[in-house]
Amino acid sequence: MAIIEFPKEMKWGAATAAYQIEGAALEDGRGLSIWDTFSKTPGNVLNGDNGDVACDSYHRYKEDVQIMKELGINVYRFSISWPRIFPAGTGEINQKGLQYYHNLVDELLENGIEPMCTLYHWDLPQALQDQGGWENRKTVDAFADYAEQIFKEFDGKIKKWITINEPWCVSFLSNFIGIHAPGFQNLKLATDISHHLLLAHGKAVARFRDLKVEGSIGYAPNTEWLEPFSSKQEDIDACNRGMGWFIEWFFDPVFKGQYPHFMLEVFDKHGAAPAIQAGDMEIISQKIDFVGINYYTGSVGRYKKDADLFDLEKVDIGYEKTDFDWNIYPEGFYKVLLKIKDQYGDIPVYITENGACYNDEVENGRVKDQGRIDYLKQHLTSLKRAMDSGVQIKGYLAWSLLDNFEWAEGYHKRFGIVHVDFNTLKRTKKDSYYWYKQTVKNGWFDMNY
Numbered sequence: 001m002a003i004i005e006f007p008k009e010m011k012w013g014a015a016t017a018a019y020q021i022e023g024a025a026l027e028d029g030r031g032l033s034i035w036d037t038f039s040k041t042p043g044n045v046l047n048g049d050n051g052d053v054a055c056d057s058y059h060r061y062k063e064d065v066q067i068m069k070e071l072g073i074n075v076y077r078f079s080i081s082w083p084r085i086f087p088a089g090t091g092e093i094n095q096k097g098l099q100y101y102h103n104l105v106d107e108l109l110e111n112g113i114e115p116m117c118t119l120y121h122w123d124l125p126q127a128l129q130d131q132g133g134w135e136n137r138k139t140v141d142a143f144a145d146y147a148e149q150i151f152k153e154f155d156g157k158i159k160k161w162i163t164i165n166e167p168w169c170v171s172f173l174s175n176f177i178g179i180h181a182p183g184f185q186n187l188k189l190a191t192d193i194s195h196h197l198l199l200a201h202g203k204a205v206a207r208f209r210d211l212k213v214e215g216s217i218g219y220a221p222n223t224e225w226l227e228p229f230s231s232k233q234e235d236i237d238a239c240n241r242g243m244g245w246f247i248e249w250f251f252d253p254v255f256k257g258q259y260p261h262f263m264l265e266v267f268d269k270h271g272a273a274p275a276i277q278a279g280d281m282e283i284i285s286q287k288i289d290f291v292g293i294n295y296y297t298g299s300v301g302r303y304k305k306d307a308d309l310f311d312l313e314k315v316d317i318g319y320e321k322t323d324f325d326w327n328i329y330p331e332g333f334y335k336v337l338l339k340i341k342d343q344y345g346d347i348p349v350y351i352t353e354n355g356a357c358y359n360d361e362v363e364n365g366r367v368k369d370q371g372r373i374d375y376l377k378q379h380l381t382s383l384k385r386a387m388d389s390g391v392q393i394k395g396y397l398a399w400s401l402l403d404n405f406e407w408a409e410g411y412h413k414r415f416g417i418v419h420v421d422f423n424t425l426k427r428t429k430k431d432s433y434y435w436y437k438q439t440v441k442n443g444w445f446d447m448n449y
């Protein structure tokens with residue numbers, strides 16, 4: 001027996017995001033987002049997939065809530081589509097958009113499931129992108145106004161709020177690496193956007209406090225672990241720079257009120273230090289109630305001059321990989337959580353995303369996704385190790401409830417514990433759904449079963 005047991009008060013949930021599951025992209029007054037534009041630009045998304053229909057959760061949310069209820073989870077993380085509320089990004093409000101989210105939240109509450117709402121999960125209104133998007137500081141204020149509208153509308157119904165999901169993906173993956181929307185490749189643009197995202201986060205938190213909204217608020221940075229290939233200082237330093245890109249760059253401003261000097265040095269060397277105005281860091285660093293941590297994978301890295309921005313080369317040392325070709329590295333999850341506790345203190349933590357891509361299909365009405373079960377076992381064990389080390393874990397939300405639109409990979413990469421047939425939209429609970437259901441019910445699992 002190898003029992004891994006969790007505290008009774010721990011929250012168990014699942015996570016999704018608007019553009020990835022809703023569909024109804026042109027329905028009920030929704031405005032276009034940058035992902036509507038990006039996905040319909042040939043070559044950007046595998047197989048030319050887009051979010052026009054997705055999982056059709058806009059129409060099937062009641063079915064999805066019943067799937068959650070049977071799963072036994074007590075929290076569900078979803079995101080609100082900004083262009084469904086403000087089709088032009090600002091100005092006129094789309095009442096049908098608000099009504100959809102009231103319907104969803106009411107359905108969740110009626111079924112004993114707590115809503116956790118992400119305000120920004122990458123679907124910027126295209127109208128704002130046309131005015132410069134996140135590079136334009138006016139978008140920061142537009143986000144604060146959007147957030148205020150949602151706070152006022154749902155105060156008392158929604159009590160767990162996340163401002164920005166994975167600001168690293170929104171800034172660097174989307175504006176420097178360029179594989180996500182809007183698809184630019186400019187480091188200075190990306191660092192300015194990373195600053196504006198943190199500013200937007202801070203302004204939304206300020207509105208939340210001013211309005212005295214009931215509940216708690218945080219943000220959800222994505223993390224990865226980089227293990228030095230050797231004990232050579234150059235390997236250690238290279239990995240610290242690589243991790244600093246995800247962790248210190250997005251945590252230090254919020255928790256310490258300044259950017260990490262070792263990262264500023266790197267960006268400055270490339271003429272890409274962000275434009276910071278007086279007062280910005282005070283806005284960014286006001287207190288938050290929790291941090292959402294997204295973790296998927298880690299790698300081994302070593303120093304190699306000019307290998308990338310950080311003179312860092314990732315080394316394949318033969319770890320098992322998921323169908324996304326990401327290392328399965330649960331030790332990194334444990335180490336990331338300890339690093340965050342050690343560097344930023346005892347902030348309450350929700351694991352707002354953790355999961356694996358396995359593309360198992362339905363055979364005779366069943367999806368045998370043992371790889372995903374093994375991944376969840378290993379990473380939940382790392383979570384328990386972190387908890388036993390003093391990390392204040394408040395909840396764990398699996399990514400994802402449903403197979404969905406995995407951005408540039410389209411529908412080809414499946415992260416769900418529920419299979420979706422994207423031709424018929426039929427939902428099929430995978431073996432991992434039943435395993436997770438039992439784990440949520442028991443509050444423990446046996447590594448050997």
Ligand SMILES: N=NNCCOCCOc1ccc(-c2cn(C[C@@H]3NC[C@@H](O)[C@H]3O)nn2)cc1
Nearest residue numbers: 017020166169173177222294296353399406407
């Ligand atoms: N590390 N250096 N990379 C340099 C080269 O990167 C090339 C590719 O990079 C990445 C990095 C990260 C991701 C990613 C995807 N998800 C899953 C989503 N999370 C939010 C939710 O919507 C999920 O769908 N999380 N992260 C993709 C690609």
